Amino acid sequence: MSIRTTTRRRQLGAMMRKLRARTGLTLEEAGRLVGVSKATVSRYETQAGPVRWIVVEALCREYGATEAERTAIVGLAKDAKQQGWWNSFGDSIPESMNLLLTLEDEAVREDHFACVYVPGLLQTRAYNTALQQANELPLEPEEIERLVDIRMKRQEILLRPKPPRLWAILDESVIRRVVGSPETMKEQLGRLLEANESPHITLQVLPFSKGAHTAALGSFVTLGGSEPALDVVYVDFHTGSLFLEKEEELERYRLAFEYLRAQALDFEASSSLIHRIRKEL
Numbered sequence: 001m002s003i004r005t006t007t008r009r010r011q012l013g014a015m016m017r018k019l020r021a022r023t024g025l026t027l028e029e030a031g032r033l034v035g036v037s038k039a040t041v042s043r044y045e046t047q048a049g050p051v052r053w054i055v056v057e058a059l060c061r062e063y064g065a066t067e068a069e070r071t072a073i074v075g076l077a078k079d080a081k082q083q084g085w086w087n088s089f090g091d092s093i094p095e096s097m098n099l100l101l102t103l104e105d106e107a108v109r110e111d112h113f114a115c116v117y118v119p120g121l122l123q124t125r126a127y128n129t130a131l132q133q134a135n136e137l138p139l140e141p142e143e144i145e146r147l148v149d150i151r152m153k154r155q156e157i158l159l160r161p162k163p164p165r166l167w168a169i170l171d172e173s174v175i176r177r178v179v180g181s182p183e184t185m186k187e188q189l190g191r192l193l194e195a196n197e198s199p200h201i202t203l204q205v206l207p208f209s210k211g212a213h214t215a216a217l218g219s220f221v222t223l224g225g226s227e228p229a230l231d232v233v234y235v236d237f238h239t240g241s242l243f244l245e246k247e248e249e250l251e252r253y254r255l256a257f258e259y260l261r262a263q264a265l266d267f268e269a270s271s272s273l274i275h276r277i278r279k280e281l
Contacts, residue, residue, distance in 0.1 A: 009051075010225070010230055011076055011106070011225060011226060011230055012044070012051065012056070012073065012076040012077055013044065013045050013046060014227060014230060015069075015072075015073050015076070016044050016045045016056070016059065016073070017045045019059070019060065019063040019065055019069070019073075020041075020045070020059075020063060022063065022064075023062075023063050023064060025062075025063070026038075027041045027042050027045075030059060030062065030063075033058075033059075033062045034055060034058040034059055034062060036055055040055070041059070044056065044059070051077050052077075053074050053077035053078045056073060056074055056077040057070065057074045057077075060073055060074065097150075099243060100234055100241070100243075101154065103223045103232055103234070103243075104154070104157065104164075104223060105157065106225065107164045107223040107224055107225065108164055108165065108224055108225065108226055109164055109165045109166075109167075109222075109223075109224030110164050110165070110166050110167070110221060110222070110223055110224065111167045111168075111221065111222040111224070111257050112166070112167070112168040112169065112219075112220075112221050113168075113169045113171075113217075113219055113220055113221075113256075113257060113260055114168065114169070114170050114171065114174050114219050115171040115173065115174065115218060115219050116171075116173070116174065116177075116219060117131060117174060117177075117179070118170070118174055118175075118188060118192070119168050119170075119221075120151055120154065120155075121154065121155050121157075121158060121166060122155075122168065122191060122192060122195050122203075123151060123155075123188065123191075124184070124187050124188050124191050125148060125152055126180060126184045126187060126188075127179055127180060127184055127185070127187070127188040128147075128148050128151045128152075129144060129148050129180070130179045130180030130181075130184055131179060132144040132147050132148060134179075158198075158200075158201070163200050164200075164224075165200055165224075166200065166201045166202070167201075167202045167203075167204075167261075168201070168202070168203050168204070169203075169204045169205075169206055169257070169260050169261060169264050170192075170203065170204070170205050170206065170270075171205075171206050172205055172206060172207050172208045172273070173208075175189060175192070175205060175273070175274055175277055176277060178281070182281040183281075185278075185281055186278055186281045189274050189275075189277065189278040189281075190278065192274050193271055193274055193275060193278075196267055196270065196271050196274075202267055203267060203270055203271075204261065204264035204265055204266065204267060204270045205264060205265050205269075205270040205273050205274065206260060206263060206264040206265075207264075207265060207273065210263050210264075213259070213260065213263050217235075217252075217253065217256050218235065218237075219235075219236060220233055220234065220235045220236075220253055220256075221233070221234040221235075221236075222234075222250075222253055222254065222257065228250075231245070231250050232244065232245050233245070233249060233250060233253045
């Protein structure tokens with residue numbers, strides 16, 4: 001997956017396909033109505049390459065889109081090249097991180113399973129700093145600060161008027177592993193307790209007592225779009241990252257998350273366990 005085929009552009013393609021399918025027009029028929037080729041209509045629907053909003057608007061009219069649909073779709077076409085906040089951090093952000101931030105900026109839902117560390121959206125500054133300092137390739141203090149700044153800025157999506165719905169399942173090892181120092185960890189666990197009180201965040205702990213479970217897939221995130229066709233699974237490995245969007249891949253991770261959610265403690269019991277571990281530090 002390339003950055004060109006993410007977020008607004010992917011959503012635009014999905015909506016254009018849906019509108020044309022509703023009318024029963026072929027690609028060739030739709031193109032003929034607005035004076036463009038069959039290939040152009042196909043390209044608009046398959047998320048490849050740039051689009052001209054005036055053509056998008058003409059297609060919407062021929063498809064009989066409602067005023068609300070047309071306004072939303074033309075808005076997507078006009079904003080398809082819009083840059084995200086992370087561009088201000090320069091070109092040194094790895095492409096995989098750029099892609100994750102691009103997807104996350106448009107997500108309406110995020111489902112996280114973490115089996116090693118606290119999910120990035122819920123990390124405190126001190127906790128993330130300790131993680132950066134533990135890199136097997138020592139980083140300069142300036143680089144660590146820059147990476148931590150990006151992580152903290154990324155968390156601002158949770159402060160939006162309409163934030164994404166965040167559901168996080170943490171293996172018990174995540175909340176017992178002391179990262180940085182006991183004080184750093186106490187602060188981090190306090191952040192998790194606070195997060196679990198938020199109306200748009202649900203946090204569950206998968207306890208050791210559950211034994212073997214479906215977490216053999218490792219840590220992963222499902223970034224949910226405005227419709228299932230826009231979902232993407234992000235899997236972060238120590239040596240790189242994977243972005244999965246094939247339906248069979250998505251279904252596997254959706255099913256895994258459902259199993260994990262059923263096996264984990266409910267949010268009240270999860271908060272109680274976090275509070276108890278925090279008192280032990």
